[in-house]
Amino acid sequence: MTDEPYAPLPTTAGGFATVLADPPWRFQNRTGKVAPEHKRLGRYATMSLDEIKALPVSDVTAKNAHLYLWVPNALLPEGIEVMEAWGFRYVSNIVWAKRRKDGGPDGRGVGFYFRNVTELILFGVKGHMRTLDPGRRQVNMIETRKREHSRKPDEQYELIQSCSPGPYLEMFARYPQPHWTAWGNEADEDITPQGKVYKGYEGGEIESVPELDTHERLTKESELEVGKLLRDEYDLGKSIKDLSAEHNYSIARVRRYLRLAGTHLRPQGRSKALKASLS
Incomplete structure (x- = not known):
């Protein structure tokens, strides 16, 4: 169970047409560096798969709606399960390619089998609703530099708003956005989200010819x-x-x-x- 109970999901007349969710997934190994609960790293509490699936998302969404669901590469099957439990069918995905400041892949990612330099947003549909016109031209990739642990790129909001209609609900929100209804333990603007900023993960623009410290080396x-x-x-x-x-x-x-x-x-x-x- 999570350390703190979540409030009931918000509602809106006619239901939310678009939902963005970044659940606090629980890994099988809860003590390794990959795990959010790693005590020394001080990240966040997690939820079991059954707890995530039990959230009544279908009850607060419109008859025709879109879901953007963040899922770690290792938990792709669980992501599909959650999507189906919430009343959506999987149709596509968007890849977040994590970049260094010189534009190359950020090879500092973790993983037991490969170094993960990508993360997925599963895209699902409830009922029948195509993406808006810009979505027909939108490539399914976001390329940005990493920031705090678990923080997702702000570029996702503009992409989603251009491709899917409102009203918008963000579940497990950490940095509330204009025009979105935010829900989660860290959704309040007065709460500072957990997650340290490590050297090299300060975000910023990707540079064609990067700025380098005197003794900094590239691959x-x-x-x-x-x-x-x-x-x-x-x-x-x-x-x-x-x-x-x-x-x-x-x-x-x-x-x-x-x-x-x-x-x-x-x-x-x-x-x-x-x-x-x-x-």
Whole structure:
């Protein structure tokens, strides 16, 4: 059972047309680092599969409705069970690809078999209701950087609102949003959600050429990708000194990345002449 009982689900006239839910799933191993209950990490209490399935979601949703259900990769079968218990049928999914600041996959994810760099939103339909027109053009992927443990990307709200009609209900909400009815133990704006922000998980924009601390290193794969981007700028006439100043990299780092990308380096002093010929 959860540490604190949940309030009854909210209701609205005609029922909610769209539900977003991020249940506190319980893993079989409740002491490992994957588990939310890991005491040293201080995360949150969980619910059993039967407790989640028993929530009367069907009673508070419209005859025709959409469900966006977050589920860990390891609990995909349980996610389908919950969706069916709530009166929805599975039709598709949206993948959250967790990125580093340089745009590469965030390989710091956990998992017993693979390093998880993705998480799924299962998309289900109750009754008969297609997505709105923008949904026919929306790709089923969100690519953002991670933040606090279990915090999902804010980009999901704009995506959902463009693809599915209101009124909107967010279950197990932690950061209440405008135009949404929020429900959950951490839904009140006066409550600070649990979950630490670890170094490297501060969110922010994905950078094509990332900002790096003096001693910060990238993976070989990422160094090659950055080297290719620097090479493109270099081939357009920028000097190594220009690239160093613009991206706050040492000249040695710029040279190494350019060489890694197979760049033919110009003799020193040629960049100004090249720029003049290109102008």
